[in-house]
Amino acid sequence: MMRIPFDKYHVSGNDYLICAQTDWELPINTTYIKSLCDRCNGIGADGILFWSTSTEHKWSLRIYNSDGTECEKSANGLLIFAQYLKDNGLSQHRTIEIFLCKLAETIKVNEFADGCDSVQLGRYYFSSDKIPVRSNKETFIDQQVVIGDEKFNLNCVSLGNPHCVIFVDRELSMDEVINKGRLIGQSTLFPDKANVIFALIRSETLIKIEVWERGAGYIQSSGMCACAAAILSYTRKYTKNKVTIEMQGGEVTVMLNGRDEVSLSGKAELICSGDVAPHIIN
Numbered sequence: 001m002m003r004i005p006f007d008k009y010h011v012s013g014n015d016y017l018i019c020a021q022t023d024w025e026l027p028i029n030t031t032y033i034k035s036l037c038d039r040c041n042g043i044g045a046d047g048i049l050f051w052s053t054s055t056e057h058k059w060s061l062r063i064y065n066s067d068g069t070e071c072e073k074s075a076n077g078l079l080i081f082a083q084y085l086k087d088n089g090l091s092q093h094r095t096i097e098i099f100l101c102k103l104a105e106t107i108k109v110n111e112f113a114d115g116c117d118s119v120q121l122g123r124y125y126f127s128s129d130k131i132p133v134r135s136n137k138e139t140f141i142d143q144q145v146v147i148g149d150e151k152f153n154l155n156c157v158s159l160g161n162p163h164c165v166i167f168v169d170r171e172l173s174m175d176e177v178i179n180k181g182r183l184i185g186q187s188t189l190f191p192d193k194a195n196v197i198f199a200l201i202r203s204e205t206l207i208k209i210e211v212w213e214r215g216a217g218y219i220q221s222s223g224m225c226a227c228a229a230a231i232l233s234y235t236r237k238y239t240k241n242k243v244t245i246e247m248q249g250g251e252v253t254v255m256l257n258g259r260d261e262v263s264l265s266g267k268a269e270l271i272c273s274g275d276v277a278p279h280i281i282n
C-alpha cells in the first residue's frame, strides 16, 4: 500500500506539511489537501508545500492553503522550505533560491542570525488593478467602505497575493477577527478574495496583528500578512521601516528597503515527520 512521507514545520504557529512531489504519486487536488490539513481526521495544517527539483530550477515550490486553493506566495512557507532543505542536508548554501510555480518568480532565502532566516519577498504594489480590488481609484489606501452593515477603513497592497489591512484601536476577540475578516476577505470588492489583517499600532517599531487568511481562515501567524501590515503602516507614517510584528503565535521582524521591496525574518522549526496512512488518501 502506498505510504507518502511528510514533514510538518511551523513558523510562529503557522504550520505547513511539506511533501516531495516525486513521493506524491496522486493528483494534487482539493480533496486530498483538505483531508491532510484536517485537524481532526487528518494530520492538520494551515497548508501544504509540494517541492520539486529540475535542471531549470534547482528548487521549486507549489503552495496550497488548507481549503485546497493554490496561493502565489507564502513567507512562512519559504522559511519552512529553506529550513527543510538544511535539515535534510539538501542544501549547504547560505542563500537558497526558490522558484514559486504559481507566480513564476524566484525568491531568495538568506541565513540571518540566531537560527533565523530572512526571506526577500520582492516588490509590492499598491495599484488597484494589481491587487486586484474592484475600484476606479488608482490605489486603495485609506478608503471608507460599507460591507454588510459595517463601515471599514481599508488599505490594500499586493505582494503577489492580495492583502487588506484595517487599523484598529483595540484588540479584537477571535470571533470578531473571524466574522469581520471573512466579511471583508470574501466581499465582491476582491475578485480573488483577500487576506485580512487587523493591525494595532503599539509603537513606531511594534505592531500587533490578527489575521483572517484567504484559504485558511483564522490563523496564529502569517508572514505575508505581517509584511502587509508593516508596508501599510509605514505608508501611512505610523511606523518606521523596520518593525516587529506581534501575533498570537509569536513575533517576526519586517524590513522595508525604501525601493518598495520587503523582507521578513523568522524561525522555522520541525514539528514531526512521518508517513500518511493510506486510508487518508484513498
Ligand SMILES: N[C@@H](CCC[C@H](N)C(=O)O)C(=O)O
Binding pocket: 014, 065, 070, 071, 072, 073, 074, 075, 076, 077, 161, 162, 195, 213, 214, 215, 216, 221, 222, 223, 224, 225
Ligand atoms: N501563511 C502564509 C501566507 C499564505 C497565503 C494566503 N493564505 C493566500 O492565499 O494568499 C505566510 O505566512 O506567508
